[in-house]
Amino acid sequence: MELFAVPDLPEVREGDDLAALIRERVDLRADDVVCIASTVVSKTEGRTVDIDEVTAGERAIAVAERLERITGEQKDPRFAEVVLSESESLVLEAPFLLSETRFGHIAPNAGVDRSNVPGADLLLLPTDPTASARRLHEALEVPVIVTDTCGRPFRHGQRGVAIGWAGMPASRDWRGEPDRDGRELSVTVESVVDELAAAANLVGGEGDGGEPAVVVRGFEFGDHAGSEELFRDYEDDLIRQALDAWEFPA
Amino acid sequence: MELFAVPDLPEVREGDDLAALIRERVDLRADDVVCIASTVVSKTEGRTVDIDEVTAGERAIAVAERLERITGEQKDPRFAEVVLSESESLVLEAPFLLSETRFGHIAPNAGVDRSNVPGADLLLLPTDPTASARRLHEALEVPVIVTDTCGRPFRHGQRGVAIGWAGMPASRDWRGEPDRDGRELSVTVESVVDELAAAANLVGGEGDGGEPAVVVRGFEFGDHAGSEELFRDYEDDLIRQALDAWEFPA
DSSP: OEEEEOTTOOOOOTTOOHHHHHHTTOOOOTTEEEEEEHHHHHHHTTOEEOGGGOOOOHHHHHHHHHHHHHHOSOOOHHHHHHHHHHEEEEEEOSSSOEEEETTSOEEEGGGOBOSSOTTOSEEOOOSSHHHHHHHHHHHHSSOEEEEEEEOOSSBOSBEEEEEEEESSOSEEEOTTOBOTTSSBOSOOEEOHHHHHHHHHHHHHOSGGGOOOEEEEEOOOOOSOEEEOOOBOOGGGOHHHHHHHTOOOOO | OEEEEOTTOOOOOTTOOHHHHHHTTOOOOTTEEEEEEHHHHHHHTTOEEOGGGOOOOHHHHHHHHHHHHHHOSOOOHHHHHHHHHHEEEEEEOSSSOEEEETTSOEEEGGGOBOSSOTTOSEEOOOSSHHHHHHHHHHHHSSOEEEEEEEOOSSBOSBEEEEEEEESSOSEEEOTTOBOTTSSBOSOOEEOHHHHHHHHHHHHHOSGGGOOOEEEEEOOOOOSOEEEOOOBOOGGGOHHHHHHHTOOOOO
8 A cells, every 4th residue: 555645736725626726736546545634624615714803602602701711711602603603513512612613514713724824814624524525435436535633532742533434435344344363343333434534644644845635545444344324423523422411610 | 675474374273383394494684574473473472262151240240231232233142251361451331441561552452353363362462562573573683563453533444553563663763854845744643553554554465365474575774763652642642531431422
């Protein structure tokens, strides 16, 4: 398996044909998977916000005031308004906003980003990253993963994850397959789209030298069942239930 | 960047020279990172347990009884005893045992594994995976990551993670570096050892066809600061604090 960045991808704008920009730069093969940072997908989809055009509602003002009281940092209620509008629910309200986005991804501030947005204040995640991946997959004719970079419980640091995918299953299922000793495997469902997103992050990098599109060549899914589930439901997620019952000590 | 499995690694036993087995099969280069599944490291270190030689203590019996009451499944108190002996603390006692291992990794059942252990009932994680990685790194002269596969909050499925590493930092630090628009980056610390472990999992696989050692060739760390921190401290981990305050509804 080999990974390389799509070379010399230009800064994209709303309406740009991202698939065409990639095809012009790489001869894709049938065994390729293309991983694309959500930032560039969002830019082509015009998912930017000028903070001066946002009016904070009552809930956003209350959320920002509480955050300021707890963290001591000044919080812009208009930013909280944008985060709330991108959130299905808040998993945490303090000491930072941890959102479930409308498409099921858990991310600080619903993934609303203040960096890397020429000419706008805020960059939102794509509205429906799996729909974005599907459009790109249809144009590129290989599996496509839309990626985000975020932190996680228990471990320091951030890593690449998938937030949308098309043309391949989210996971491969090893359940019922024997291990080397003939016993049933304890490892069950492997989130291959997340592992591919993590691998792509090693090559794409961040910042002004960052390459937002990475080709993974020669990944073998193998002869396994697949699953399309990536985001846990609330009922299935003990951590969310525990966080719901908990309040950050102010 | 390229990834390939170390070919034809035999089933290993206690005392085997894992580094020699790898060197015999691959001409390693200076830009290689070797990712090795903790299972094979544990086997060479003799980290197996025969359940008949375990006596369950009072706490293990109580933990197993509570689990059985809640889940309805019969639980062997001797298995709980082994998990407790491998745990610095229990993050969750129900509906399953979620442990902080003695070296800081959060894993169900302290990573104690019932599959893939010829001639023994249980396979434990290495006592100190970073020490194991250091020994392998000294013999192989390239960075080494000892990997585990486990699930996570918020997302279905399992993915590869690092539990020990040597010869490279755990993370690369992008803080203070500018983005394409000259603003400071919001992405901060990237857990490269976890991303490498995830990438290796795509190639190594599980089960009886699994290849437990994978070479990552040509990963460029780049000109960044590094960090050796991987596991969060309790004080830094809101999720652990929330789980501590929570009780699974019996």
